[in-house]
Amino acid sequence: MSARVPFIAGNWKLHHNIPAAVALAGQIVDAMEPLARAAGPSKTVEVCIAPVATALYAVAQSVAESELLLAGQNCHHEPQGAFTGEVSPALLRDAGASHCIIGHSERRALFGETDAAIALKLRALLEAGLVPILCVGETLEQRDAGETEGVVIAQLRGALGDLSASALATLIVAYEPVWAIGTGRTASPADAQAVHAAIRAELAASHGDSLAQAVRVLYGGSVKASNAAELLSQPDIDGALVGGASLSSELFVPIIAAAYAVA
Ligand code: PGA
Numbered sequence: 001m002s003a004r005v006p007f008i009a010g011n012w013k014l015h016h017n018i019p020a021a022v023a024l025a026g027q028i029v030d031a032m033e034p035l036a037r038a039a040g041p042s043k044t045v046e047v048c049i050a051p052v053a054t055a056l057y058a059v060a061q062s063v064a065e066s067e068l069l070l071a072g073q074n075c076h077h078e079p080q081g082a083f084t085g086e087v088s089p090a091l092l093r094d095a096g097a098s099h100c101i102i103g104h105s106e107r108r109a110l111f112g113e114t115d116a117a118i119a120l121k122l123r124a125l126l127e128a129g130l131v132p133i134l135c136v137g138e139t140l141e142q143r144d145a146g147e148t149e150g151v152v153i154a155q156l157r158g159a160l161g162d163l164s165a166s167a168l169a170t171l172i173v174a175y176e177p178v179w180a181i182g183t184g185r186t187a188s189p190a191d192a193q194a195v196h197a198a199i200r201a202e203l204a205a206s207h208g209d210s211l212a213q214a215v216r217v218l219y220g221g222s223v224k225a226s227n228a229a230e231l232l233s234q235p236d237i238d239g240a241l242v243g244g245a246s247l248s249s250e251l252f253v254p255i256i257a258a259a260y261a262v263a
Helices: 018-039 053-062 089-095 105-111 115-127 140-144 148-160 189-207 209-214 225-232 249-262
Strands: 007-011 046-050 069-072 099-102 131-136 172-175 216-220 239-242
Touching (some): 018 053, 089 115, 099 115, 115 148, 148 189, 225 239
Parallel strands (some): 007 239, 099 131
């Protein structure tokens, strides 16, 4: 068991309007409280959801008295200006977010985001005091070609650049094999653990052991109640970034419960 607090994040992507988002957030809060009580004060799990940007403020207002954390799904690196359609880290914070996902493979593949663009977003989030959830992961072709670790480490280096360990103190990394996202295919716990260990080893080499031991590395890609416990019990898997199974409390709450079981 590691000293890192498990982190379970729900990425709602382009789902749930304001009433649906507020209702689901309320159901998650209602389910979290008895889980936390049963686990006792020595066991903590952080739970975070990323609603669509238009629902963020309403959800934040509705869960303000709870421990539920909120994330943006993406951000622009500039604080303001002539950037039609974009949302800055400060505006996400203004709406109630404390975290923000960046570099999701859908952003990389569908919207052409490069490591350089993601590096700018990472810096902007840290400057605005938001916690970045940096996604990395290989495609099936890259895995089949034996390139998994090389691709993931290059994405990590590309995003972190020369940022210092102290600047990166809050960083969360999410390893999400592209071929496992939304497909029902999951990396085996052993395969996922191997990549997580490689990410931690890279962080130790680049930024020192203390940062490497502190950074939470989440697994994402078809996480569900039936595979969460085994994934979360791997020594370097510190939580999950959940897409499809975060869209209802029936699917999401058992994943939170699995995290309490290993906390
Ligand atoms: P999935 O999505 O759980 O539906 O595979 C994960 C993600 O895209 O973050």
